[in-house]
Amino acid sequence: AQSVTQPDIHITVSEGASLELRCNYSYGATPYLFWYVQSPGQGLQLLLKYFSGDTLVQGIKGFEAEFKRSQSSFNLRKPSVHWSDAAEYFCAVGEFGNEKLTFGTGTRLTIIP
Amino acid sequence: EPEVTQTPSHQVTQMGQEVILRCVPISNHLYFYWYRQILGQKVEFLVSFYNNEISEKSEIFDDQFSVERPDGSNFTLKIRSTKLEDSAMYFCASSEPGLRRYEQYFGPGTRLTVT
Numbered sequence: 001a002q003s004v005t006q007p008d009i010h011i012t013v014s015e016g017a018s019l020e021l022r023c024n025y026s027y028g029a030t031p032y033l034f035w036y037v038q039s040p041g042q043g044l045q046l047l048l049k050y051f052s053g054d055t056l057v058q059g060i061k062g063f064e065a066e067f068k069r070s071q072s073s074f075n076l077r078k079p080s081v082h083w084s085d086a087a088e089y090f091c092a093v094g095e096f097g098n099e100k101l102t103f104g105t106g107t108r109l110t111i112i113p
Numbered sequence: 114e115p116e117v118t119q120t121p122s123h124q125v126t127q128m129g130q131e132v133i134l135r136c137v138p139i140s141n142h143l144y145f146y147w148y149r150q151i152l153g154q155k156v157e158f159l160v161s162f163y164n165n166e167i168s169e170k171s172e173i174f175d176d177q178f179s180v181e182r183p184d185g186s187n188f189t190l191k192i193r194s195t196k197l198e199d200s201a202m203y204f205c206a207s208s209e210p211g212l213r214r215y216e217q218y219f220g221p222g223t224r225l226t227v228t
Contacts, residue, residue: 032215043117043204043221044156051215090156094215099144099208100169101217103156 002027002093006104014112015083021076021107023091032094033074034101035065039087047089050074061085086111115139117220119205125226126195134190134223136205144214145188146206147180149173150222156204162188195227 003026013019025031032051036044048059055067065076074091091104118137126132138145147159160170162180179191188207192199202224206217 034216036219043119044206044219046216046218049216051212092156096215098169099146099161099163099214099217100158100171101148101156102158105155 002031002095002102004091004093004102004104006089006091006107008107009105010108010110012110012112013081016080019076019078019081019085019109021089021091021109023074023076023104024072025074025091025093026072027093027095029095030069032096033065033067034092034094035059035063035074035076036090036092036103037061037087038090038106044090047076081109081111083111083113085109117205117207117218119203119220119223121223122221123224123226125228128197128227129194132192132195132225134192134203134205134225136188136190136207136220137186138188138205138207139218140186141209142207142218143210144168144208144217145180145182146208146217147190148204148206148219149201150204151198151201159190159203192225195225197227200225200227 005024034049035047050067088106090106092101094101120135145162150156160174161168177193202222204222205220208214208217
């Protein structure tokens with residue numbers, strides 16, 4: 001069965017600093033991978049996705065993620081965070097032939113001035 | 114930019130009552146989903162719906178739950194007799210046909226409180 005692990009429950013970074021949020025998945029074949037962001041009181045917004053091809057994918061709001069098959073990871077990065085990036089970030093995995101997404105437990109990001 | 118909408122944003126109901134949560138998916142999307150997020154827990158898949166029938170459902174989606182696309186625009190989730198443990202945020206999502214069906218777009222959610 002698919003599973004997604006986000007080892008960091010809460011991360012605090014200073015505004016302007018770089019960010020990396022970790023995501024590890026467990027799945028036999030090549031998964032489809034996603035990062036979603038949830039701002040307080042809002043729904044889930046798709047940040048970026050990986051299906052195949054180039055393992056470094058670019059998303060919205062200046063985010064990128066890198067798929068590393070050898071490490072079963074899909075970490076989210078941003079070179080310089082803004083106060084508006086404070087939110088909860090969810091990694092999710094899907095698979096071909098199955099519309100269900102399996103989500104991680106999320107990482108809450110706090111930005112300090 | 115088109116988006117998924119959901120109504121109501123917050124629903125309070127008494128245990129044992131029926132509730133219907135409503136969603137309007139993005140207009141050219143053909144796959145529809147419901148997920149839920151119990152407070153402090155992860156987002157969980159409930160059901161997917163395509164071509165007027167359920168294509169997949171989780172073990173959570175028991176006989177108390179049903180989904181319907183009553184017309185060309187709405188997609189509903191009905192809980193027949195609510196329990197306290199049904200209190201959660203319910204998200205509707207939709208996706209295009211083809212390979213892009215794996216790219217799901219979520220609505221803002223309906224917070225269901227069962228008292």
